[in-house]
Structure formats: structure tokens, C-alpha cells
Amino acid sequence: MTGVDTGRETSHLGGRLITGPDGDPRLIGIRCLDCGTGAFPATDYCPGCGSGSLEDLPLPRAGTVWTYTVVYMGGYGSIVADPPYATAFIELDDGTFVHAPITGCDPESVRVGMEVALTTVEAKENDLGITLTYAFEPAVGRERGVGS
Amino acid sequence: MADLKDVAVIGVGATKFGENYDWGVDDMLTIAAFDAMDDAGIKPGQIEAGWIGIQYPFTGFSGATLSDAIKTYDIPITHTENYCVSGLDAFRNACLAVASEQFDMVIACGVEKITDQTGRGLPTSGFGHPVQMAGMTAPSAFGLAFPRHAKAFGTTKEHLAHVAVKNHFNGAVNPKAHFRREVTLEQVMKAPLISGPLGLLDCCPISDGSAAVIVTRADIAKKYRDDYVTIKGMGFATYTNLMMYDKNFDYLAWRPTVKAAEKAYAMAGITDPLNEVDLAECHDCFTITEILNVEDLGFCKKGEGGPAMAEGRFNIDGQVAVNPSGGLKCFGHPIGATGVRMVYEVTKQLQGRADGRQREGAKVGMAHNLGGLGGVVCGVVILTNQVR
Numbered sequence: 349m350t351g352v353d354t355g356r357e358t359s360h361l362g363g364r365l366i367t368g369p370d371g372d373p374r375l376i377g378i379r380c381l382d383c384g385t386g387a388f389p390a391t392d393y394c395p396g397c398g399s400g401s402l403e404d405l406p407l408p409r410a411g412t413v414w415t416y417t418v419v420y421m422g423g424y425g426s427i428v429a430d431p432p433y434a435t436a437f438i439e440l441d442d443g444t445f446v447h448a449p450i451t452g453c454d455p456e457s458v459r460v461g462m463e464v465a466l467t468t469v470e471a472k473e474n475d476l477g478i479t480l481t482y483a484f485e486p487a488v489g490r491e492r493g494v495g496s
Numbered sequence: 497m498a499d500l501k502d503v504a505v506i507g508v509g510a511t512k513f514g515e516n517y518d519w520g521v522d523d524m525l526t527i528a529a530f531d532a533m534d535d536a537g538i539k540p541g542q543i544e545a546g547w548i549g550i551q552y553p554f555t556g557f558s559g560a561t562l563s564d565a566i567k568t569y570d571i572p573i574t575h576t577e578n579y580c581v582s583g584l585d586a587f588r589n590a591c592l593a594v595a596s597e598q599f600d601m602v603i604a605c606g607v608e609k610i611t612d613q614t615g616r617g618l619p620t621s622g623f624g625h626p627v628q629m630a631g632m633t634a635p636s637a638f639g640l641a642f643p644r645h646a647k648a649f650g651t652t653k654e655h656l657a658h659v660a661v662k663n664h665f666n667g668a669v670n671p672k673a674h675f676r677r678e679v680t681l682e683q684v685m686k687a688p689l690i691s692g693p694l695g696l697l698d699c700c701p702i703s704d705g706s707a708a709v710i711v712t713r714a715d716i717a718k719k720y721r722d723d724y725v726t727i728k729g730m731g732f733a734t735y736t737n738l739m740m741y742d743k744n745f746d747y748l749a750w751r752p753t754v755k756a757a758e759k760a761y762a763m764a765g766i767t768d769p770l771n772e773v774d775l776a777e778c779h780d781c782f783t784i785t786e787i788l789n790v791e792d793l794g795f796c797k798k799g800e801g802g803p804a805m806a807e808g809r810f811n812i813d814g815q816v817a818v819n820p821s822g823g824l825k826c827f828g829h830p831i832g833a834t835g836v837r838m839v840y841e842v843t844k845q846l847q848g849r850a851d852g853r854q855r856e857g858a859k860v861g862m863a864h865n866l867g868g869l870g871g872v873v874c875g876v877v878i879l880t881n882q883v884r
Binding site for chain 1: 544550605616617630631632635636640641642644647688689690691692694738741742743747769
């Protein structure tokens with residue numbers, strides 16, 4: 349885990365989330381040393397070329413909503429929120445895609461292109477043993493942590 | 497040596513689709529399989545091999561689910577599972593077995609019994625990537641396509657509604673359809689939201705049901721009936737469960753539909769699908785799914801799916817009749833049964849036996865079956881009533 353603050357580390361269904369001493373959360377993906385592909389959640393092989401030569405990739409905290417849907421009938425449920433909730437594909441500032449819930453706003457206000465930043469969420473009671481997980485919330489300017 | 501174009505369908509059968517609480521899996525399979533055998537004019541003892549499409553473990557395991565239903569033992573029967581394409585993949589395997597001349601007379605079936613399950617909507621646990629699927633439902637996975645299509649092409653919720661109106665119009669007269677009623681544009685637009693922008697009437701129902709078809713070689717088919725139909729083209733394609741790793745994934749097309757159609761058209765020698773295909777049973781699990789599919793199948797240009805629906809180009813008397821049966825939306829979608837049910841409908845259409853919903857003069861028909869959240873697997877089968 350080169351270049352990453354040590355701190356509270358948790359895992360969410362295969363995605364790695366690190367919160368540093370300052371409380372800022374970071375998602376950890378992988379970068380392929382052979383073809384350069386970056387991906388999240390982390391894998392043991394490159395999703396682009398199959399190589400096993402990978403390094404940890406701390407992902408930017410900021411991105412924009414690429415697409416989304418608002419779930420009114422939750423089916424088998426989210427560990428983040430009760431319906432209605434928004435779930436989205438986020439395009440992070442380095443081009444990596446992350447699929448995550450959107451919190452901290454009216455779900456019906458979510459739009460393509462909306463600026464968002466990573467946050468942590470206490471998980472609802474679940475059978476998976478997860479207590480802390482991640483989501484994205486609306487953020488602009490310095491709040492987005494651009495460049496961090 | 498035979499090839500796929502020598503493969504013929506000589507009998508089709510199906511149960512009514514819907515909330516079949518009074519039937520078990522065995523009941524439905526027995527009804528569909530004997531319906532198909534009666535239609536073909538054969539007895540169970542003539543079946544040499546079978547394939548059965550089932551997606552969910554709670555419906556059944558192994559080929560024994562079928563052997564017990566038709567009381568036919570000591571023959572090879574294979575269970576196929578391939579998401580919503582489980583049924584059409586059962587049919588594909590049956591066709592390949594006949595084309596290889598390993599067997600002369602085989603059965604392809606599909607069945608699913610979902611309404612007995614608890615919970616709302618389709619159980620999606622174990623589908624796709626666990627992170628991608630957290631908090632997701634089937635309507636969500638397809639609903640995610642809408643904002644991209646709307647941004648790129650101006651597609652509207654009203655365009656989606658036209659798909660539901662068309663398919664309910666067709667299915668309302670189909671005696672085996674889950675729903676036998678029409679819906680209005682206003683009803684679809686105002687229905688409660690399930691996963692925005694998809695409302696209740698943008699979503700296919702949770703259905704029970706079974707379908708079966710009898711497959712043989714064309715030279716044998718002639719002994720059973722004059723109006724058998726044969727394979728003209730076939731293509732299958734598998735993409736990925738992990739779209740978020742694919743930098744080229746754009747949610748504007750179902751990649752397996754594009755690839756499967758390319759293969760099927762190449763085999764069929766079809767270069768202008770709009771004018772060479774009379775009808776298509778097209779996977780419409782959600783209205784947005786059909787919009788992308790008609791584009792991916794080449795029935796209109798990419799981005800024109802919404803306006804084309806609104807113009808009625810895919811009505812039963814349109815350029816291509818898309819989902820004359822009512823489709824998944826109205827006829828219902830018992831997952832493992834759906835692909836076989838599509839072959840059932842296309843065969844009936846090509847035989848002029850689709851009472852009340854007949855596409856006049858149909859010569860070439862397509863079964864298009866898409867599976868997996870976000871479009872993972874696809875099968876395209878093109879059938880014809882024209883002698884080779």
C-alpha cells in the first residue's frame with residue numbers, strides 16, 4: 349500500500365476503503381504495471397490484459413455522475429439507505445469508474461454530470477458483517493478534494 | 497452431413513404464463529412438453545435427448561426435472577443456465593445435436609416458477625459483481641441505460657411508454673399471455689416508479705410458465721407435417737459481468753445483441769434486416785431494453801429507437817412486427833421458459849397459426865433473447881417457412 353496513509357481500513361464486498369488519520373476516505377483500486385489499466389474494485393489480475401503485475405492505486409476522491417437511477421422499490425435491499433435512493437456510475441477524475449450510492453441529497457436531484465466526492469456511511473444492519481461503507485455526495489470546488 | 501439449416505421445428509407447446517399458483521414445476525413442464533409432442537404428432541418414447549432451460553436453483557436442478565415431467569428415462573437430458581437466455585440456449589443445444597446427426601428427434605424446454613418466492617422483484621443475489629450489485633435490482637441495471645441514451649439521442653420517458661402500449665396491444669388478444677389487456681400511454685406514464693425512469697408498466701412481470709419445442713431434421717420433418725419451419729440463422733454471444741472495468745462500455749447498446757445479430761445475419765445471408773425480417777420476438781424485460789435492442793438488431797439507426805416506436809414502425813403491421821406475442825412485457829417472463837416461448841411464437845407466426853395477432857405473410861421471424869444485468873448474454877435465432 350505504497351503512498352497511502354495508514355488508518356482505518358475496511359472492506360466492502362471486495363472494494364477497499366481506507367480512511368486516513370485526518371478522516372479523509374480513499375478508495376484503493378489497482379493499476380496494471382504492464383498495460384496501465386486502472387480499475388476498482390481491486391482484482392488479483394488486470395481486467396484489461398490478465399496480467400498479475402499490479403500495484404495499489406489510491407483513487408481520486410472526486411468525480412462526476414456518469415449515469416444513475418433512483419430506486420423506489422428496493423427489492424433485496426441496499427446496506428446504505430432505504431428507498432428511494434440513488435445509485436450511480438461515477439466517473440472519477442482519473443477516468444476510473446466506480447459504482448456507488450449517492451447520499452447527502454434528495455435522490456431525485458441527481459443528474460448526469462453532477463460533481464460528487466467520496467464519503468463514508470455507517471452501513472445499515474446486514475448479514476455481511478459490514479459496518480462502514482462508501483458512497484458519493486454532492487460536492488463542488490475545494491470540497492471535492494481535487495488534486496488530493 | 498447435416499448443418500444447422502437442416503434443423504426443423506415440428507411441434508411447439510406452452511402453458512399459460514402468469515401467476516400459476518395452482519401448478520408446480522412438474523405440472524407446467526408436463527403440460528408444455530405434451531402440448532409440443534401432440535403438436536408434432538410424436539410420443540414420448542421417440543424423444544432421444546432433451547435440453548431444459550432453468551435459471552433459478554429454486555425451480556429445479558439437472559435434466560431429471562424434465563425426465564420426471566415427461567416420464568422418459570435413460571436418455572441424455574441437459575440443464576442449461578445462461579441468465580435470461582437459458583431457454584434459447586437449450587434450443588441452440590438441441591439444434592446442434594440434430595445438426596450433428598447424433599440424434600434425430602429431441603426436445604428443448606424451459607420452465608421457471610418464481611411467484612412462490614418471497615421478496616419483491618426478481619431475486620438478483622449472486623448476479624454480476626457484488627460491488628456493482630449492491631443495492632441494485634433488475635430494473636435498476638437496465639434503468640441506468642436511460643440517462644445515457646437520453647443525453648446522447650434525446651430519448652424520452654414517453655418514447656419508452658410506446659413500447660409498453662404496443663406490446664400490451666399485441667398481447668391482449670393472446671390467450672396464453674400473463675396480461676390480457678391494453679394499456680394507454682397515460683397509464684404507463686403515470687404508473688408508480690420502480691427504478692427511475694422505469695415505472696411499473698415499463699417492467700415485465702414476475703411470471704410462472706413453461707414452453708417446449710420438438711426439433712428434428714428437415715428430411716424427417718416432412719413425415720410429420722408440411723408446415724415445419726427451419727433454421728435460417730443463429731448467433732450467440734457472451735460479454736462480461738464486469739462492465740465497469742470496460743472503458744468502452746457506453747450503456748448505449750447491448751453489446752451481446754450486436755454481436756449475436758452479426759453472426760445470425762451472416763449465417764442467414766441477411767444484409768438488410770429491416771426489409772428481410774418480418775417479425776421479431778425481441779427481449780423487452782424493460783421498455784428501455786427494447787429501444788436499444790431494435791437499434792442493435794439493425795431495425796433502425798442507433799438513437800432512433802424511441803421515435804421509431806412512437807411512429808409505430810414496429811407495430812404488428814409496421815416495418816417489422818416487434819413482439820407480436822406481447823413480449824416479455826405482456827406475455828410474461830418466466831426466465832428459463834422465455835427463449836423457448838419465443839421459438840414457440842415465431843413458429844406459430846410462420847405457420848399462420850397466431851390467431852388474432854398474425855403478422856400477415858410472415859416468411860422470416862426472429863427470436864432474440866438477452867440476459868444478464870446490463871446485457872451479458874444474447875442469442876439470436878432466425879427461422880423461416882421457406883424451403884431451403
